[in-house]
Amino acid sequence: MVPTASSPQVIGPQHVPFGLLGKTIPGTNNGRVRFISQPVYIVDATGHLSSSSRIVPSPPVLASVLRQLIIGPTTIESGGGYTSALPKNLIILSASFRGEIGYIDLGSTLNKLPRGQEVLAVGQLVLTARDVGLTLGIQIKGVEITVAGVTQDSPIPDGREAIFVTTQDFQRLSNS
Amino acid sequence: MRRRSLRLRLLVTFGLGAFVISTLFASLTYVGVRRLLIANQQQTDLQQSYVNAALVRSTLYSSPTELSNLLNSIYKATASNVLVQTHNQWLARSNSASTLDVKQATIKTVGAGHATEQTLNADGHVIFVVGVPIPSVETQVFEVFQLANLEQTLRLLALVLGLGALFTSIVGMSGGIWVTRRTVRPLEEVSFAAALIADGALTTRLQVNRADREVQQLTESFNQMVSQLVQRLERDARFASDVSHELRSPLTTLATTATVLQQHRDDLTSAGQESLDLLVADLSIFQSLVEDLLEMSRSDAGAAPLVLETVSAIELVHQSVRSASRRHGIEEPPVEIADGVGDPLVLVDRRRFERVITNVIDNAHRYAAGAAAVRIDVQESQLAVNVDDAGSGVPVDEREHVFERFFRGRAAHDRGIARGTGLGLALVRDHVRAFGGTITVSESPEGGARFQILLPIVQSEQP
Numbered sequence: 001m002v003p004t005a006s007s008p009q010v011i012g013p014q015h016v017p018f019g020l021l022g023k024t025i026p027g028t029n030n031g032r033v034r035f036i037s038q039p040v041y042i043v044d045a046t047g048h049l050s051s052s053s054r055i056v057p058s059p060p061v062l063a064s065v066l067r068q069l070i071i072g073p074t075t076i077e078s079g080g081g082y083t084s085a086l087p088k089n090l091i092i093l094s095a096s097f098r099g100e101i102g103y104i105d106l107g108s109t110l111n112k113l114p115r116g117q118e119v120l121a122v123g124q125l126v127l128t129a130r131d132v133g134l135t136l137g138i139q140i141k142g143v144e145i146t147v148a149g150v151t152q153d154s155p156i157p158d159g160r161e162a163i164f165v166t167t168q169d170f171q172r173l174s175n176s
Numbered sequence: 177m178r179r180r181s182l183r184l185r186l187l188v189t190f191g192l193g194a195f196v197i198s199t200l201f202a203s204l205t206y207v208g209v210r211r212l213l214i215a216n217q218q219q220t221d222l223q224q225s226y227v228n229a230a231l232v233r234s235t236l237y238s239s240p241t242e243l244s245n246l247l248n249s250i251y252k253a254t255a256s257n258v259l260v261q262t263h264n265q266w267l268a269r270s271n272s273a274s275t276l277d278v279k280q281a282t283i284k285t286v287g288a289g290h291a292t293e294q295t296l297n298a299d300g301h302v303i304f305v306v307g308v309p310i311p312s313v314e315t316q317v318f319e320v321f322q323l324a325n326l327e328q329t330l331r332l333l334a335l336v337l338g339l340g341a342l343f344t345s346i347v348g349m350s351g352g353i354w355v356t357r358r359t360v361r362p363l364e365e366v367s368f369a370a371a372l373i374a375d376g377a378l379t380t381r382l383q384v385n386r387a388d389r390e391v392q393q394l395t396e397s398f399n400q401m402v403s404q405l406v407q408r409l410e411r412d413a414r415f416a417s418d419v420s421h422e423l424r425s426p427l428t429t430l431a432t433t434a435t436v437l438q439q440h441r442d443d444l445t446s447a448g449q450e451s452l453d454l455l456v457a458d459l460s461i462f463q464s465l466v467e468d469l470l471e472m473s474r475s476d477a478g479a480a481p482l483v484l485e486t487v488s489a490i491e492l493v494h495q496s497v498r499s500a501s502r503r504h505g506i507e508e509p510p511v512e513i514a515d516g517v518g519d520p521l522v523l524v525d526r527r528r529f530e531r532v533i534t535n536v537i538d539n540a541h542r543y544a545a546g547a548a549a550v551r552i553d554v555q556e557s558q559l560a561v562n563v564d565d566a567g568s569g570v571p572v573d574e575r576e577h578v579f580e581r582f583f584r585g586r587a588a589h590d591r592g593i594a595r596g597t598g599l600g601l602a603l604v605r606d607h608v609r610a611f612g613g614t615i616t617v618s619e620s621p622e623g624g625a626r627f628q629i630l631l632p633i634v635q636s637e638q639p
Contacts, residue, residue, distance in 0.1 A: 002326060068241060
């Protein structure tokens, strides 16, 4: 009934509206923006850390990606039982890589959280920071979490606490 | 060459014409509407995909993490699947979207910076895929539209137009039947009337149809023609009757004189006797001719009274055969009656019936060595009087013509006989028809000619 074509037909650029084919976004002076799908870690229904993804501008900014963890899972992820251990009112003051270490400065402490949730929250931050580092070509060894610039101990799954936590410490919490 | 029926030709022309026109109309309508519907659908889809691509761009720019939600919202609103790719990697897609719907050729072309469109078949479903590159965010947006509704609409359209064409063809054919009937019926009536007139029913006329001018003209012209023809026949008959009548008196005088002369034949020389014999013979033929002409003209003009009476067929045939034999001084042929015939009654004019038998026997005497037998039988409720002669029969090609006026067959020429009037058998046919019967000539069992007279048998005496 409807005739089909064996190959795609090119539409003349003059027929494409809204400046879609333009190099910049109309109304801005911004150059080209590239986006990537950045892995982040959220908590699945079994209490393990599970990798999901967020579309973020490329190259990814660590603080921006970590803020996605505070925003929490999407509607669909929530429907699947996914949650975030990080409290909604948590503020990330800054986050960066220096050498092979990631530094995350929080606006408030995570110590008030139940121990299990606190471990998962730190795990989300550490594993997500590791993958952002990988996207940027940096293989980090661990993360140091501060609160308003003050160093403090972070919980480790094996029950210990440490100022510098490694990615290996939290790998066992991941289901991948 | 075999001629086809006018009715059939008209019917086929109307039916075929209606079918061709309706099919052509339906086809053109379908092609036109299909083209329009597809073009409209594709244009709408294209515009929608441009809008959605712009939404994708602004979402990526403002809140990229909302992209997946946006794509799912688009699917909910429009039922079209949107897929977003960046640097040959799928960035996001609607939950129900399949990357298989977007072909590599499309990905490649859009990746090269060209917007594309393509209608293709995917697993038995026709889809319309639009690809739009968005260089400002280094992504390519592909939107997949299902064309199932369009296909369903086109199928419905084809069905409706097909049924419409069928209905129009049937209506056309019905119209053809109506028109054909209306057109051909007057011709059939004319044909039927002409056949009746040819059979002697000269009072036959067509009923004037005032509904159609052309038909009215035809029937009026036909009736006028028949009236003129009848008038001409009557005039000719009257003329022949008058001439015959006028010739009768001098002929009688001549005959009487010839009789007187014959009484004094011995007083004449041999040359005078020979001349007298020739004169008497020719006078006899002349008298017969005048009598036949007179009778025929009276019959044609309807002046001769037809006195029908119910009589015993067997008795009448016997009487007629005897009368014919006496009249012509010939040996009386045997009358053979088939078993089971009984005593059938026929409604005839006795005088004319005798004339019929007399003429047939006289014809056999003149051209075929006499009548061998007169056989009476019953065929399908009709009395059959078969006069079989002892001659060699009538050639097949002459059998219909022997009843025409002044027809002389090969037998008459071969035998050198020129003594007949040529009206005897024509009179026979006229009389038999007046009785509601028929006369035909065929071959007798002995090989001679058989003149068969068929007359309807009446059950009881009728006035």
